[in-house]
Amino acid sequence: MPSYYLEVTDANDVKEAMQYSNCSGTRLSIKNSGHDYLTRSSGKGTLSLWTRKLQNLTYSPAFVPSGCQTSYKAITAGAGVNFDEAYEFAHQNNVTILGGYSPTVGLSGGWVMNGGHSVLSPVYGLGVDRVVQYKIVTPDGQLRIANECQNEDLFWALRGGGGGTFGVVLESSHRVEPTISFVAAIIKFTSNSTNVLPFMDIIVNNTVKWSQEGWGGHITGDTLVNVSPLLSVAEAEESLADVIAYAKAQGGSATVENFSSWYSFYEKYVTSSSVSVGVTHFAGSRLVPQSVFETAEGRADLMDFFKLLLANGQTPYIPVVGPVLYNYTEGSTSASPAWRQAIWELGSGSTWAWNSTLETREEKIATLQNMTATLERITPGSGAYSNEANAFTEDWREAWWGDNYDTLLSIKNKYDPTGMLSCWKCIGWEESQANSTCFVAFP
Template sequence: MMPRRSPSFPASLWLTAALAVSTNATPVLFGSTLGQIVDSSVKGLESTIVSLVFPGHQTTNRTASRCKVYPDDPAWPSEEAWTKLNELTDNRLLVKPQPQASVCYEGPLYDATKCAELTGNWSRSYIHFPDPIEMMSPVAQGMTCLPPTIFNTHNCTRGGFPMYVVNATTPKHVQAGVNFARDTGVRLVVKNTGHDFLGKSGGADSLSIWTHHFKDINYIDNFVDTKTGYSGPAFRCGVGVQAFEIYKAAHEKGRTVVGGEGETVGIFGGYIQGAGHSPLSSLYGTGADQVLSMDVVTANGDFVTANSTCNSDLFWAMRGGGGSTFGVATSITVKAHPEMETSAARFSFTSEKVGNETFWSGIRAYVDDFITNADAGTYAYFTLIPNAATGIFTFNMSPFFAPGKTLEQTQGLLQPWLTRLSDLGIKVDPNITHFDSVYEAWQSSFPLEVVSKINATTGSRLFPRANFETEAKRDELFQNIRQSSENNRVQVHFNIKAVDPDNADNAVNPAWRQNILFAQQAVRWNALGTPAEILKARKTFQETDMQRWRDISPGAGGYLAEADRLEPNFGETFWGSNYPRLLELKAKWDPNDVFFATTSVGSERWKVESVDGLPNENGKLCRVSR
């Protein structure tokens, strides 16, 4: 049941309390402005409730506790306190929302028809992103409630899902949630769509701030930033805006924006904070490079604007420093670029008819073109799929994406490799298509992203230009890619560079500026294996296949949004030389670690003590013993 308003608290007092949040600078707001907290605004509230909700009224020091506060702890907030939080968020607090698959298990929610429908569509992201708690990484959630035909958990528990969710639609809702979590010690998580390889949008028995419904999109004809010198079109968007929404809105204005290829990904909430690679990155850089301004709720409950002249250090950190770390963004302003013609190609081939050696000769020939294609501004998204049972390898190009290129220019880029494939006896049908816009090409070319598998996780590496500048280095990288396939690792690759537009000064991993191949490989295990067996498989993967990739790219890094929770030295890997400064800014903007996400800045001080000992969110978040 949703908490109800206590009759002893008049509506007029709740209106004042709901606005009891502070502001700093001059944020660009969607909706009404916010008020300033003053002691008189909470006069008459029971002191114990005030201490749980409002900054500056704490009666107990929660920062020294070993773990965040959980339901079995004496310090867990009372029902009355949760009721007050519901009032502060305009009755938008969701209490104990159940996993979607609960309809498949015996109990009051069982519904065979709904279970069958859910099971048939389980892998589609459209089933999950509108849900307040669902995470698209079942492994990170803890595998505690999936449709039985996918993985039979025999009963359904929340596992790594939160216990309470603030369905936020205004900054004041976010502020109330942040203040409550900070002053009670309850674990706080932030969720937009749930797209994340590492499960950063979940946490057992936590309070979640769900930002999915910040959906405003405003077009600005001429945004002027006198400090950076930018003057041009922009979009100011709520952080819940997804790729398919902003791409359509931009196209209607004759514009395009830098975002991911996945159509349901939350571009402004999560993607941009982690840097964000894009089909346009070889032309314009990462998603974070496009940001002109951000409206942010900080750990102390302030609602601030961060840009090149105001809170500039926070602005620097939140452009590439990772989500759920320095604050909760509510709206972001980004550059808009001209719409342009685009060509794209999709094709595939296997080793079935030509044999493995010829197949791999074809892949080796492609590696020679990586620098040329990236420098031409293209974005190639391809996979290498091994089949251990048959010994057959499959290559899929889906797609070779060439923004700003005519059909003839794209054919010219691909033809040298296609000729070499033909000489090897490898027949392909490249299906090169021209589109009048990036939007139309994107709609036609990229596959719908799916929910992660229940028995796999992915590691990544940003291979720099140095790995491709000589034949010897190209041979070395190729042999390591082949070895991973022969070790039965599914691989996803992006031949891409991330230009540094206007010498962007932000927290984006410097390794992106040298990247030519963003490479991922996955480890798979027996889903029915014991936790010890699964953990061994995951650790072995890091110690062997991933370590080989690290060894041949010293000083490079990985991508924090598509990675393995067991990545060693993640601070250096995900942020390189930026990590020391990010740690300093974490201490400044969130000294008490109100915000936490696995492998985020400063997260080495904490660990989820999971129920089964595996790297997932099904357990208490506690400090690491020193």
Template sequence: MLSLNTLKIGAFLGLAAIAPTIAASESSSCRCLPGDGCWPSVSTWKAFNQSVDGRLVATVPLATPCHVPSYDEKKCVALKEGWLLPEEHYQSSSSFMAPFFTNGTCDPYHPVSKPCTLGNFVKYAVNVSSPVHVAKTLRFATKHNIRFIIRNTGHDYNGKSTGAGALSVWTHHLKDIEFKNWKDEHYTGKVAKLGAGVQGIEAYEAARKLGLRMVGGECPTVGIAGGYSQGGGHSSLASKHGLGADQVLEWEVIDGTGQFLTANRTHNSDIYWALTGGGGGTYGVVWSMTSKAHQDSHVSGLNLTFTTDGISDETFYKAVELYNTHLPSYVDHGIMSLNFLTNASFSLSPMTAPGISLKELKDLTLPFRDGLKKLGIKYEMQAEEFSNYLDQFNAQTPLVEIGVAQYGSWLLPRSIVESPKSRHELTKAARNVLSYGATFTTVGVKVTEEVTGDVYNAVNPAWRGAIAHVLMSTPWEFNKPDKMRENRKLMTDVLVPSLSNLSPESGAYLNEADFDQPNFQKAFYGKNYDKLRAIKAKYDPHHLFYGLTAVGSDEWTVSEDGRMCRVSPSN
């Protein structure tokens, strides 16, 4: 893997070699790309680099050692071994984890003879260490009409952390963690102020040392303050404490004009509301997030699996329906129940039960397990009680690979599983999805006001009546672009509608959804969209912040060569 220092050393060696690869009409309505006459000169970039204390990094694609003329067999083998794990990517200033958005430009699986090109990678990143670096980068991008990107770890299913010809701020190294007391009319208790680059596992480990636990993603390397909490953020602790966004009490953010703002429910409350569930990379560059830190206690966890071996398909789907029958009783006890379903297997992996003893958890699941026995299904179960959340997380949370799938989702209303008729329709929908070789993942949660308490945020209202976030995925295959495009169409036209047609009034979790979702404004943001758009206009007057399916993104178009242009006037 290329180190940050290696990248920085070579950052300006190639500046003079920028070639006019794009021949297109230049217009203020389109972002400037390398090769355009409006692209800054080498001397201008050098001056900018000096202004940000030499922290500008020119992109060298991570997989460069796997291709001519820089082929290095040893390095390439190492890259292939780690390519499907997040750790390979988040130490890079430019690599990202959604293979669809690389457009096949540079990965370890392409022929060695195929040279790497930048394609959809950012052109430069600023490894920011102060808000001044962010403000100067924003002003430079505004002055030169360059596409701007916010990047932390590169975790993003929908390609928001990259963009052709873009200049990005890289917040990954903002790792400050401070625990303190908080008291206002809405919350009294412990909180953690997290730098924008703090990842889930870093927050969990710091909290455990103080007898606390924090809400974060099931993937331990996701940045908590980024798109995770800004987009909602489901969690193994969601049924106990609420979504990631429900924890946030305050943001520090640099807006589109370069102003450093503190935002909470009483000060700059509009951007506080928008940042807290209204989507990442949209309203400003988050510098820090202050969120609730909860008292830790014992946590029980349970894994249960069975397959179709020795049973009919009808019996298998009766078991699936039986699980959905009991799901309300699980989430009502503060349990997050993670279910992976294929056309040949069923897996609870895991059920996470904070504050519940092992005996209580086994008692809660006994009716389901008795039902499986009556159906003649043999299952394997592993259940254990832990003294704290992190131990349970480390022991039972499944490994999350990246770059292995394409996704679509829908939020399943509780009413669907409470009615025998609609529950049966859900089973038929799942069966249809699985018939295409897809995976049907159910994140069973309860995040109503009863769980979250007094919160004020822009979380998609569909979450509040949902019993599960259903994530559908099809496998990713490198070097098969036509097949992958077919799978994209399958997701949009068949798989997601199989579920959304059951509850068209619901919506989807914007962080894990189909980026071709029709009417994404309603599906991802619900009734909040127009208010969010007005807040964006206030804090982003130069229209710098863009991400696919983000608020305001429908006012732009991005062509296959990466050119980004306005398609409608600003509101």
């Protein structure tokens, strides 16, 4: 845990903290919501800069990034604004802002700087595709604006290179859409020892078709909650006919309904699915490209993976969030290039009770390592979303950033030459720094 917390209220607080860090040698960490699964918003003995109190929110129908010509409909949010606040503000202004499936994850921190997925990402892109400007204090104590027209290298790095690495972001501006209507399908049944795999089989065999129809959402072993802004209710029912019939045959239910705004869906389904506080959860996901679904071998590999999960007493967890239909400009962001081929993020996590023994923890992590290795074998050349990846991923530079890593490292060295900011497996991190974090290197 950090030794001290500083509640950041403006750029000067950050500048003074950086000066203090330079004089005293005290390391800094940056915390927004503290949701980071890899504990990157924490750090032993650090002075933590807590951004939650940066609460400014403005909407501009013609936002021009400083020094640029192009204008966008955009919301600018202070670095402490979370999705609950951002969604409500967007709703009040009759626009839609893309964000995560959680009220309490922050809009301007680790979510957007590492990629940022939404159930609307298949059509509208990732968080990194929609951010148009950051205000940031870099480790040399300079307040900078980063956008397409100034500090372009930093802007690129902040669109995928990760939080806690290049400086302290004070606010970010995001392109928004008008109020959108979309169809939502909520399908569920009670699982037993035999009915999960046939459900997954239908899903695996329909995934490419569904991806072309704009579907995004979450799938587990016995639920599917997906949305598409491209289909009517009748088209949606036809598209999902097999899976609806299967759930009903298991005594389950299927609701397909239209929503006239993101906010109404958010209030009905997202807030109610919030996870409980204080759970120890190790994520372990991998991005699954379209090519895996296109061969019989790839589909069989996925089914084998699900069998293995179930044998381990786990259930499948699939965010369907790949930006399949988004018109991406090649190279415009620094997030893993694997996102651009991905349809699924496929998860296998781990969890333990607070009082579990070291032996239990080691066993759980060993299983997680095994599952990650299996997923890597099924998806060669793909990557992972670091926010929800296995913290102990061995080849993390390649998995999380691919060919972008070396350029990100040179930008890190340009803006933070003394390495004032460092976090677990962030750009520039070395295994030798493991002892000053919450984890130890594993194995």
